[in-house]
Amino acid sequence: MNIALAIMYLYPDANPTHNFIVQDNGPEPVLRPGAEEKGRVRYEIKTPEVGEEPVEGIHYRYGIDYNLLVEGEDYDLVERGPYIAVWNLDEPQPTVAELQAAWEAYQEAEANKPPVLTEIEQLQQENLLLKAQNNALSERADFIEDIIAEMAMQVYQ
Incomplete structure (x- = not known):
């Protein structure tokens, strides 16, 4: 879907x-129970100033280093x-x-x-339509010409 x-x-x-x-x-990694401590790494963000206590999220953060873990044993990849x-x-x-x-x-x-036609297919369809219209007009002109000829024969007799 x-x-x-x-x-x-x-x-x-x-x-x-x-x-x-x-x-x-x-695919995203999903840790198995107990694997968090095995792959847990402390990343320093910035050093605290003199006399300042380090605060998690400001001075450091913890993250998982999947290079320290084994796929299938410590974590699984889930779609x-x-x-x-x-x-x-x-x-x-x-x-x-x-x-x-x-x-x-x-x-x-x-x-x-209906299917979307390419430009070439549209032109081909238009060409077929124009040919059909041209043939119809040509046949009509021939028919009118024959009628005029018959009328002329009737008039001159």
């Missing part, structure tokens, strides 16, 4: 760069898939069931649309 297209089907006036943002972060990261519309955010129904309706609407 393409969440962005489903939302645009539900809310056609929505701006996908301002009203909502759909993200897919790809979350696409999700709505930002929702700025006044309407309530649609549920997964509503998005799925909108996606199916969108696909049905797209399937019933």
Whole structure:
């Protein structure tokens, strides 16, 4: 399911760069229990001034260094898939069931649309139409010419 297209089907006036943002972060690491201490690293942000106590988030932060961990033993890579990261519309955010129904309706609407022709195909179709019109006009002119000839024969007899 393409969440962005489903939302645009539900809310056609929505701006996908301002009203909502759909993200897919790809595979993300999920730590197993007990692995946090094994890969925990303290990163210095700035050194505290003289006499100042270091404060987490200002002077340092803790993070996980996945190079110190083993995939499959300490963490797993999990695919979350696409999700709505930002929702700025006044309407309530649609549920997964509503998005799925909108996606199916969108696909049905797209399937019933006439195919979009390239410029060359449009010109070819226009050319065929003009040829048919030209043939019809030519046949009509021949018919009128035959009628005039018959009328002339009737008049001169």
